[in-house]
Amino acid sequence: MMKRTLIVIVTFYASVGLSQTKEKNENSIDSVESNCLEKKDISNAEICNCIRQTRESWDIELNKYYALLRTNLPKEAFEILNESQKRWINYRDKEFQFISAFYHNVQEGTMWYSVAENKKMEIVKQRAVELEEYFKSLDF
Template sequence: MKLKTCLVLFALLLTGAGFAQTKSKEDKIDSELQQCLDKKENQSTAGMVDCAYKALNKWNAKLNTTYKSLLAKLDSTAKNSLIEAQRQWIKFKEKEIDLIDATYGSAHGTMWRIVRAQKVMDITKQRAMELEDLLETLKQMQ
């Protein structure tokens, strides 16, 4: 598939992912991802996939930091609920990635590597934002 088509598809994926989020604000990680994608050297399949995985690592770090902050603010009952919810989310994430791999792994064309990377990143991004929303709500309640 041509590079321009891949770039358009990836841009549409980014736009669609933004509409699916509960918050309309753009996160710093999203801005950094876009800056990475805008670099000429990253306008290849490998470059776009690399940008998405760098963003995934940042979303993972944000998720973990927010999770730890939440644990520190919760009473024991809520803390146990969060721990169990996170365990279940990890199982969900693993199964969702299995589905993504089963679906896109057999597709022909390198653009599907980009789609896979974006979808895996979106799973973690969504959870990080959900936990961030919860943390913000707790701060407002105090």
């Protein structure tokens, strides 16, 4: 029963995140995550690992578009983006700390660990999609 509840919660958070992402930005990362989470008799630890791997994939995507923007933006614009990215990293790190403290210490039960991992993944995904949209809107 607990595993079903956990899967429902993770699926809900993932679907909320996906519904907020435009179809054109849907990525193979999402389908890899879905395939990972659809395993039969998946444990809480495996769910967390699937979501962590997804977050790492979104981080790679984020860095790819950041690098593309660095080489394609005018110097002044990139300097502003660079400062914004530094502040975003500070935000991300503090938010990750809070998420961990909240879901590992305040909420009770290991099922909340996967909710915490999903929230962290969504933060990275959102930034990756933002940088991708900036890059794709450049006129070449």
